[in-house]
Amino acid sequence: MAEIIIVPYAAAAGSLVADAIVRLIERNREAVLGLATGSTPLPVYQALEPRLKGIDVSRVRGFALDEYVGLDPAHPESYRSVIQREVVEPLGLDPALIRVPDGSLDGIEHAGEEYEEAILAAGGVDLQLLGIGTDGHIGFNEPGSSFASLTRVKTLTEQTRDDNARFFDSVDDVPRHCITQGLGTILRARHLVLLAFGAGKAEAVAGAVEGPLTASLPGSAIQLHPRATVVVDEAAASRLRFADYYRYTYENKPAWQAI
Numbered sequence: 001m002a003e004i005i006i007v008p009y010a011a012a013a014g015s016l017v018a019d020a021i022v023r024l025i026e027r028n029r030e031a032v033l034g035l036a037t038g039s040t041p042l043p044v045y046q047a048l049e050p051r052l053k054g055i056d057v058s059r060v061r062g063f064a065l066d067e068y069v070g071l072d073p074a075h076p077e078s079y080r081s082v083i084q085r086e087v088v089e090p091l092g093l094d095p096a097l098i099r100v101p102d103g104s105l106d107g108i109e110h111a112g113e114e115y116e117e118a119i120l121a122a123g124g125v126d127l128q129l130l131g132i133g134t135d136g137h138i139g140f141n142e143p144g145s146s147f148a149s150l151t152r153v154k155t156l157t158e159q160t161r162d163d164n165a166r167f168f169d170s171v172d173d174v175p176r177h178c179i180t181q182g183l184g185t186i187l188r189a190r191h192l193v194l195l196a197f198g199a200g201k202a203e204a205v206a207g208a209v210e211g212p213l214t215a216s217l218p219g220s221a222i223q224l225h226p227r228a229t230v231v232v233d234e235a236a237a238s239r240l241r242f243a244d245y246y247r248y249t250y251e252n253k254p255a256w257q258a259i
Ligand code: PGA
Pocket: 037, 038, 039, 040, 041, 130, 131, 132, 133, 134, 137, 138, 139
């Protein structure tokens, strides 16, 4: 099962995960990071910024999970722009080594395959950051996504478009399609780190961690992964049946076992 860590607030999760990423980069200067967008990973990126000062990150590589289809890459809410603004610039990464799926309409039919090839050519993702949608999606793998799926175009649910409307002037401006790493792509990463904060995520987290394995709740795919870490605040943990056991396990974790 995944390791479940319940923290008092999001910044504590950010510190914990940032420490793991720093250790990874210190072990391997060419580490491949799986980058997530949305509000959830921001505490990780914020905690990483001071920690990476003085560490050579010039060869660190990165792959974003997803991108909107048909949105101008220069739009401030394209994930290319978001990754540049929230990750590449503050952390001092080399933009040439950070890839985002290509959501431009021209060539979209091959974009998924090309992205898969690029991930394979990089040797795969070492640590994949994940948020989870209120409908249980990871990446933009909406309910019904195959556990074997690879990077491809998906249609966003109305719920996801509503959830993401806060980033746009109106829900009508949220694109209807996206290109996302598949569940099969995500499961190939060597370490999955799923974060969730707030009561709005409690049901999705409980389903992903303790519910049945089902494509209807794509986050449940993490149960198939041999090394998954789930870091949640109390509110997001509030529907977990075995929360006391997870707390007990973490409190008694041997010092040599890092996340
Ligand atoms: P959020 O989105 O981090 O903005 O809540 C999570 C997701 O949709 O995966």
